[in-house]
Amino acid sequence: MGCLDEKQVNIIVNGHEPNLFESIIASVNDPKLLKEAEKAGAEGINILGMCCSGAEVLSRHGVPHAGNFMSTEAVLITGAVDCMAVDVQCIMPALAPLAECYGTKFFTTNPRAKMEGAQHIEFDEFKPRQCSDKIVKEAIGRFKNRKVPIVIPQNKSLGIHGFSHEYINYMLGGTFRASYVPLNDNIINGRIRGVVGVVGCTNPRVRQDYVHVELVKELIKNDILVVQTGCSQIALAKAGLMKPDASVLAGDGLQEVCETVGMPPVLGLGSCVDNSRILIACAEMVKTGGLGDSIADLPVAGVAPEWYSEKAIAIGQYVVASGIYTVFGVTFPTIADTKFHNLLFDGLEKQGFGKWGFAKEPDQMAAMIIDHIDKKREALGIMGERERVLMDMADRQALEVEEAAE
């Protein structure tokens, strides 16, 4: 929240559809609207993201992020938010009356998600600026007429985000030799024990961010590279784990890889609807070779430790169907020991898919995931760490002589 700026018009966009956010970015860079903000006495227009819309533009444009799902009400209490615009999903029902208390303009934009107490400015995909320009003008109007005291917590965290599956290629293989080979090599030689996607929501039934942060710390300590989407990565960014120097918290093997490449041990890939990017990365690992014939063979897992959104279940199921062990926390919507529950938690794996798991505490989740990864490493025959032998010229010449003799 330290990215809010009292001297500027502050606009927050929250939801899931990047087109609203893209259009607002265009509006806040319009010289006419910037002039209007200046006339109102503002030093500029400050745009921030929240939840998954925010995670998307954080990755694509480096727009600062003001907090995950559990912060969406709290941010209004700063009094500094001149306007909040939302589209669909993860919009707390109390936002409209809360915004009213602070004089913050609150807009819904999607015809499927209107809210009592909110002003609706419909977003037309063919004329997007009609909606976003109006939102920006309304925000400038509120800036001029601010009536509440402003208290901005002065906390900012730096993070490196935007590791798409395409970028991982370049990060590991270099500009000219883009490849997943270094990742697979380091999994095979044991420096990286496995890869886990820690993704999704923050849940009001548990202490904010606690399960995400403790789980990720335990995983990286055990040499597991973590990839992230959604609100989870904001929890880890606040905890300082999305920076390269966080590699000091990783086990020796993962730390060595992170330091060599200059990457954090926790990689943010985008919003919660970008979990498909993680699956594409898994498919690339299989295609690169050395780690089995399908995603189900890889030493990987997925976990949504604080899921709450119904779509998390749909995402979890396609991850399981793709062959990945997937652990959920807080609650699970099936009844233990029923035929259906047993199919999800056991039967699917026997059919060659992944399977579901459930645990509440971060250390339990980490233990289950590490056991699974070790089981997969055992099956691949890469359980023991194998040191890479560095060859000098004499070793190479000896090899060439041997090959020629054969």
Ligand code: SF4
């Ligand atoms: S990660 Fe979950 S809580 Fe966060 S925006 Fe996405 S669906 Fe909502």
